[in-house]
Amino acid sequence: xxxxxxxxxxxxxxxxxxxxxxxxxxxxxxxxxxxxxxxxxxxxxxxxxxxxxxxxxxxxxxxxxxxxxxxxxxxxxxxxxxxxxxxxxxxxxxxxxxxxxxxxxxxxxxxxxxxxxxxxxxxxxxxxxxxxxxxxxxxxxxxxxxxxxxxxxxxxxxxxxxxxxxxxxxxxxxxxxxxxxxxxxxxxxxxxxxxxxxxxxxxxxx
Numbered sequence: 001x002x003x004x005x006x007x008x009x010x011x012x013x014x015x016x017x018x019x020x021x022x023x024x025x026x027x028x029x030x031x032x033x034x035x036x037x038x039x040x041x042x043x044x045x046x047x048x049x050x051x052x053x054x055x056x057x058x059x060x061x062x063x064x065x066x067x068x069x070x071x072x073x074x075x076x077x078x079x080x081x082x083x084x085x086x087x088x089x090x091x092x093x094x095x096x097x098x099x100x101x102x103x104x105x106x107x108x109x110x111x112x113x114x115x116x117x118x119x120x121x122x123x124x125x126x127x128x129x130x131x132x133x134x135x136x137x138x139x140x141x142x143x144x145x146x147x148x149x150x151x152x153x154x155x156x157x158x159x160x161x162x163x164x165x166x167x168x169x170x171x172x173x174x175x176x177x178x179x180x181x182x183x184x185x186x187x188x189x190x191x192x193x194x195x196x197x198x199x200x201x202x203x204x205x206x
Contacts, residue, residue, distance in 0.1 A: 007090040026075035038111035048104035109143035
């Protein structure tokens with residue numbers, strides 16, 4: 001959804017009522033799982049996923065489904081079949097496991113499972129307005145193109161990424177930035193990385 005204030009994916013959801021009663025409204029809740037084990041990973045993907053799942057030889061134990069997010073939407077009244085847009089807010093915080101997973105994939109698709117619950121309000125000719133729950137076994141599988149995720153984040157954060165730090169770590173980094181006199185955070189971090197690389201090279205030579 002390109003004109004949202006923050007990154008937002010809109011999924012077109014088709015809802016079908018198989019009974020004869022008219023649906024008054026549905027308070028729909030959705031839990032979205034990333035089914036990580038339902039796709040393959042080449043060596044480059046495995047390297048980028050090491051932070052999430054560890055070394056590839058352990059993936060038989062560590063590669064599991066993970067919760068991406070939970071969202072809600074109100075479905076207006078209808079008969080038969082209707083469509084509603086399910087808005088899913090997205091973050092680019094790399095402390096969130098789902099963001100690490102999306103970022104770790106270079107191409108292909110992300111296997112998702114949408115699990116639904118909520119409450120249906122419907123009209124009965126005999127008893128009037130009725131209420132019924134939606135059981136958790138109502139679910140839909142979907143494969144989200146990685147390209148679509150990358151294009152969305154590039155739209156909102158062009159050539160950028162977000163990194164959240166503890167306050168004490170930020171203060172140490174800020175003091176270093178002031179001491180070194182670097183005008184931008186990129187230059188501060190590049191200086192630290194270059195110093196670390198030089199130290200490693202000198203250690204190898206020694």
